[in-house]
Amino acid sequence: MSPITKLLIANRGEIASRVIRTAREMDIACVAVYSDADADALFVREADEAVRLPGTAPADTYLRGDLILEAARATGVDAIHPGYGFLSENSGFARDCAAAGIIFVGPPPEAIDSMGSKIEAKKTMAAAGVPVLPGITIDTEAEIDASALSARVAAEIGYPVLVKAAFGGGGRGMRIVRDEAGLIEAVEGARREAVTAFGDGTVFLERFLDSPRHIEVQIFADTQGNVVHLFERECSIQRRYQKIIEEAPSPVVDDALREELGRAAVAAGKAIGYVGAGTAEFVMGSDGGFYFLEVNTRLQVEHPVTELVTGLDLVRLQLEVAEGNPLPDEALHATVTGHAIEVRLYAEDVPAGFLPATGTVHGFSVPDLPGIRVDAGVSEGSEVGVHYDPMLAKVIAWGATRDQARRRLARALAESSLHGVVTNRELLVGILREPEFAAGTIDTGYLTRHDPVTLSRAGRGANIVAVHALAAALAAQAVRRASARVLGHVRSGYRNAPSGWQEAVFDIEGEEVDVRYRVGRSGLRAIVDGTELPGVVLHSATPDRVDLLVGGVRRPCAIRRVGDTAYVDSALGSTTVVEAERFPEPGSRNAPGSLLAPMPGTVVRVPVEVGAEVKEGTTILVLEAMKMEHTVSAPVDGTVTELRVRPGQTVDLGAVLAVVEAPE
Structure with a gap:
């Protein structure tokens, strides 16, 4: 094959950015394709050229192989990298690429076919002697x-x-x-x-095996017949059967078991004539026995942990193999150095049951600490909608030991900021610092034994709401003082003589919080929800930083303000503080019993009718958002008195979907 000089990335988000990064290092020009929803996305700006795919839904855009090939011809690319998801495991698309004279950066269509059906894959593995269920x-x-x-x-x-x-x-x-x-x-x-x-x-x-470990093995093959494994990854921390934390190597796989897993994975690759990057996945019991799950015929989301412990660039290897080159010596004889852990930063509301979240990204940053890598799909101003997977970024840490990597990653996440969209950051930090995870005694049942909400709040200070509400109020006052036309030198909130309290009302995590404060000659007094905060000293207050001492502890708070919302960060954690509407319009309140949309989405099913008598927990309707279904249930026994939606209808966050009235 000829060298690749121009590459189209048939994907979006962080994996598109990831592929672009390596391709540019190899002096390969990059072409992005994008939906209307992604017109201003980070990966589009990073590419050398970009082609619009009209529409927003994946089926109309990123899953349209014909449109992607049309874009490839229009831009004169040599190859297409499918990333993961979408068309990455579509053998028909791989064949269409070959027919068009374009290199598909992935395995042969026949290998995809053999593993594309999990049913046929199990038969193939059983015939090869791999244990299956x-x-x-x-x-x-x-x-x-x-x-x-x-x-x-x-x-x-x-x-x-x-x-x-x-x-x-x-x-x-x-x-x-x-x-x-x-x-x-x-x-x-x-x-x-x-x-x-x-x-x-x-x-x-x-x-189904209750609480096994999820172990996978990275394999790589070239067109010269070389098939190798690049060791295992532990992917046992999952929610809704989707991985959220991965690491390499596994803390429980010893050298003997590693060799056995590697042999099985390589045998699977050879059995299907594999070429390129792939992953053999297994479930493993407490006795070390493992059973075949599937072979993913593509690059995996969690590939960075393998890169960090082997020193290999897997995307570079993919492109070199696609050019017809043999695997280099460093891949044929790879070794493991240190330990790496990756977390997936999702746009989702953990306390609300992992509901997908939407919004505009403000102030995304991860501290530049030793051993930290960030693969991000968003940046300042990015819009997070309902059409695609909710993953925003991956944060990965390397350390000489597992404990060092774990501690580095926990600290980097704790000091990160990502405002405007609710994320699972606090849950990830809570897991990394939890003793059972720290000891490596984990399995796929981890989040059934450990309450995600409790883990999410483990690092939050007890008085975080009070301190952050006061900081938000003082920062807002500083904004007003900064625009004052007279007495601009007087510090925020100061009164020369005793006067009434200044007051602010906020919405914090769905609860109304009342803040009253007064600054006089003797200093600052503050009352939050009727309780006076002890020993309050105001060191300084600006629109973006408030330095407070509360109860003998100094609490510097960073504030980012967007409209009526203030994002407050301190050592206590992060809080979104929304200025409450003081005088709502009459009749604007929702009727009692209203069921509100927990996120933007599409109604896929409404199994009840108006007038139906329902029990608490009865399914009223089913919403789909970010490729997942979410059930909206009756909160109490009662009667369905209103249904305001129908299947196929798109709804916004907070829209009234139905009304269930309880008996008098």
Whole structure:
């Protein structure tokens, strides 16, 4: 093959930026494709050229192979890198690239076909002697006979059962069923999600192992027949069956087990004629026994941890192999040095049940500490919508030991700022500092044993709301003083003679917080929600920084103000403080019993009708956002008196969806 001189990245977000970074180091020109929602995205600005894909939904843009090939021809590229997700495991697209004379930076279509169906992949691995779990397949068009399926599951698998989409990955379309009662609903829900995410509703059912470890092995192969493994990664910290923290190497895999895992992964690669970067995934029990899950025929989200411990650039290797070059000696004889841990920073509200979050990014920064790497898909001003995966960035730390990497990463995250969008940052910090994680005694059941909300609040100071509310009030007053036309030299809040209290009302985490303060000759007095704060001393107050002493502890607070919202950061944590509407319009309050949209999304199902009598927990409707389904349930026993939405309708955050009235 000829050298690649111009590369189109058929993806978006942080992976597009990641590929661009390495390609430019190799003097390869880069072309981005983008949807209307991504017109101002970071990766578009980083590319040398960019081509618009009209529309916003993935099916109309990033999943349109014909449009991407049209963009490739128009810009004269030599190759297409599919990143991960979207078309990265689409054998038809790989064939179309070959037919167009364009290099597909990935494995041969035949290898994708063999692993594209998890069902066929299991058969292939079983034939190769790799341990697999028994399962049942349900085709996308098959009618579901509830009684017959229940009988088969009881006889062939047993409970608990894992229901999983046959195509795709990322935890989409995955359900765990503990007993017969939830089986049919789980299968139907998985099929709907699979159709939306991957265009095929085929699912399979297999025995679910409670709380195993999730271990995967990075493999790499070239066109000269070399197939190697680049060691394992531990991916056991998951929520909703999607990884959020990964590390390399695994804290429980010794040299003997590492060799056994590596042999199995290499054998899998050879069995399917693999070329390029791929990952063999396994579940592992406490006895060290492992069972095949799947082979991901693409680069993985978590590839940076492998890069940091091996010193290899996996994207560079992908491009070199795609050019027809053999794997270099450093890949054929790779070694592990130190330890690396990666966290996925998601736009989601953990206390609200991991609901996707949207908004405009303000002030995103991660401190430049030793051993820290950031692969980001957003920057100042980026818009985070409902159309795509909620991952904003990956933050990765390397250390000579696992503990050093863990501590570095926890500190970097704790000192990071990302305003305007609710994220899972506090949860990630809480996990990294939790003793069980620190000891490496983890498995896929970690977040069932450890409450995510409790972990998210573990690092927050007890008086964070009071201190940050007062800081926000003083910063707002400083803004007003800065624009004052008279007595501009007088410090914020000062009164020459005793006078009434200054007052501010804020919305903090859904609660109304009242702040009253007064600055006089004797200093600052402050009352928050009726309680006077002890020993308050105001050292300084500017629009973007308030230095307070409260209860004998000095608390410098950084404030970033956007409209009526102040983002306050200190050693206590981070708080979003919204100035409350003091005099709302009459009739603007929602009626009692109103069910509000927890995030922007699309209504996919409304299984009840107006007038229906429902019990607490009954599904009223199902929303889809960021490729995930979210159920809106009745909060109490009552009657559905209003349904304001229909299937297919798009709704905004906070919109009234339905009203359930409780009996008098």
